[in-house]
Amino acid sequence: MGEHVIKLPDVGEGVAEAELVEWMIETGANVREDEIIASVMTDKATVEIPSPVEGKIIWRGGEPGDVLAVGSPLVRLEVDGAGNVKPGETPAPEPKEKPEEAKAEKAPEPKPEKTAEKPSPKADKPKTNGAAPAPAMPRAEGEKPLASPAVRKRAADAGVDLRRVPGTGPAGRITHEDLDAFFDSGGETASVPGAVLRRNTSVAEVPVRGLRRKIAEKMQAAHERIVPITYVEEVDMTALEDLRAELNKTRKEGRPKLTLLPFLMRAMVKAVGEQPHLNAIYDDEAEVIHQHGGVHIGVAAQTPTGLMVPVVKHAEARDLWDCAAEVARLSEAAKEGKASREELSGSTITITSLGAMGGIVTTPVINHPEVAIVGVNKMQVLPRWNGSEFTPRKIMNLSSSFDHRVIDGWDAAVFVQRIKSLLENPAMIFIES
Template identity: 70%
Template sequence: MGEHVIKLPDVGEGVAEAELVEWHVKIGDLVREDAVLAAVMTDKATVEIPSPVDGEIVWLGAEIGDTVPVGSPIVRIKVAGDAPSTAEPAAESKPEAKAPEAAKASSEPAKKEEEKTPTTPKPAAATAALKPVPRATTGLPRPEGERPLASPAVRLRAREAGIDLRQVPGTGPAGRVTHEDLDAFAARGAAVVVAGLQEKTGVEEIKVIGLRRRIAEKMALAKSRIAHITYVEEVDVTALEELRAKLNASKKPDRAKLTILPFLMRALVKAVAEQPQLNAIYDDDAGIIHRHAGVHIGMAAQTPGGLMVPVVKHAEARDLWDCAAEVNRLADAAKAGTATREELTGSTITITSLGAMGGVATTPVINHPEVAIVGVNKIMIRPMWDGTQFVPRKMMNLSSSFDHRVIDGWDAAVFVQRLKALLEAPAMIFVEG
């Protein structure tokens, strides 16, 4: 038998390492060629690592959440024949430390075999040393979900007193709750818990890995390095909603349905043409602002795995329908987990929207290293004074954040007011010049 070593491949240009986010195998598994062994993530793109051979998994070189350098061994597979191994000497690896769950799984068959085979009785002293102290003699609370043992009389007394037996430590044989245990429970002044309203003490530990860790790092970086200023303005979108409804009613079957986002994208293109400092990247380490001619709009999208920001490239060259189609395509790719690294990078300004859940106002976090983000809040019908009477109008707030290190409050206000003017008179969005 030989051994085949699989190393972490180069998963992208300039990528020196990747985070292991999922194992599809464990030690002892038999795998076929092309079977998926693991998934790694870099720059919010997940890449699956397939097996190049048939064989048995004998070693896993990392745990979920570990950052693995490109070229490092991650899997060893036992194969038929005398295939040479490309891994480091086995003595230098520590599979038991890297894959505790797999090691546990591999020990279970041996344990079952041991139970079938008669063994020589151990000395009494050794047996006593290995025997755990029964919980019943310690009076410790039982694990959550375990049914308490008690006589009918004890159960009746507890029920009449409104005591949940699951909260009472039992000191009788096998952890049985006795009358004395009830007395001690009451004497300690323990809170009486009505059945069905018992306290819960369980704590679930969830390791922050993969996309969630990337999001956490990105948000922490943005908030720690960017001096945020948020400007909120209300916009009357009654005319815009009427135009949108008419365009959707007469659209061609092969065209995407228009939401408010394509209109905002086209308005944003016109606004940043007048204020190019808003369509920029700030390299705060070098102290350089990179103003971009092309408008690459990041679209913050919620996916099953967490927040992702696919990018509509060159929005300045797209019409209303093209913007809508590209937003739909990228949103579907992000939710399906098929968005490429190219589709998730390169934005120069970002739009974030929670749709109908958008609330009255938000304080968006800037997508570092950009300098501006535009937040869309939900549309609500509100009474507005037209000079003679109150009339119902469709109103929506824009909540926009800016990097106050490079964008002054006045410039931020001018930018938002320009967006407001374009959205309230949507015909102006389509006027060139």
């Protein structure tokens, strides 16, 4: 029998570390060749790690949430044959003893005997503040409890009948501490409409791991590095919505249903063709702006595990229907957790949309290191003056953010106004310049 160490492989170009998301095997279990043993996450993409050999797991190199370097030991197996650990070679390190285990195994040290001390004069006095009060009978009808205005207001807000609260202050005055003790004991409150019947003092600890950790890191980088400017413009979507409804009604079999996104993507392709410096990545460390010829549009998608940004590559080479099909495919892959690292990286400009919950105005966070993001807000029917009368129009705001270090406010306004013009006159989207 021999030992075989599986190290964390290079899961992507330029990736130096990955977070351990989940173990698929337990220590002591037998695994087959090519069986998945663990999943790790990098750049929001989850990668499954298979075992290259058959054997028995005798050691695992971390717990979910740990960040492991590429090339570090992942698992150690007992295998038939020599394995890849040579005789005399130091194998992968054993797992470190957990503090809880060490504490449990360590024999308790005898405590030194304390010498008798003279009791304090206050020792015989029972402490009442902060302790759970004994059940109290209501005070007599008409008897007014003694309490300060602040205590009375707090009790009224919580729906508490002060006649039921024992007071420990002078002459039985009810203090804030008495209220705290009453709440902590689970004391009943009065039946006051809308009152809080019992205070919930629980605190849940939720570890920031996996996708949520990646999102936090991305947002932190954007906040620390980018100086944003947000530009909001109203767009009349009536003509485009009429066109979209007609295209969906007459679409050929097999074609996807059109949403707003494909139209917006085609409008953005035209707009960045006139302002290529907005379709760019800013390397602020090297102080170089990389202007891309290809328009790779990230489409922010909410998934059960958090926000992901699958990327529609080369939108400039896709027509309306192709854009719609690719958005649908990538969104489904992201929601099912099947999107690859390549499908979640490489964007040069991003769209974010909350759909019907989009609000009137948002302030989109730029997808660092890009320099522009276009945000879609909710659409609503509003009255608009046409020169002679008010008519109902389908109105939607675009909330777009730009990296003000490299994009001037004028350029941002020109870009959004160009998109507005194309969306309000949708036939222009299909006309080649």
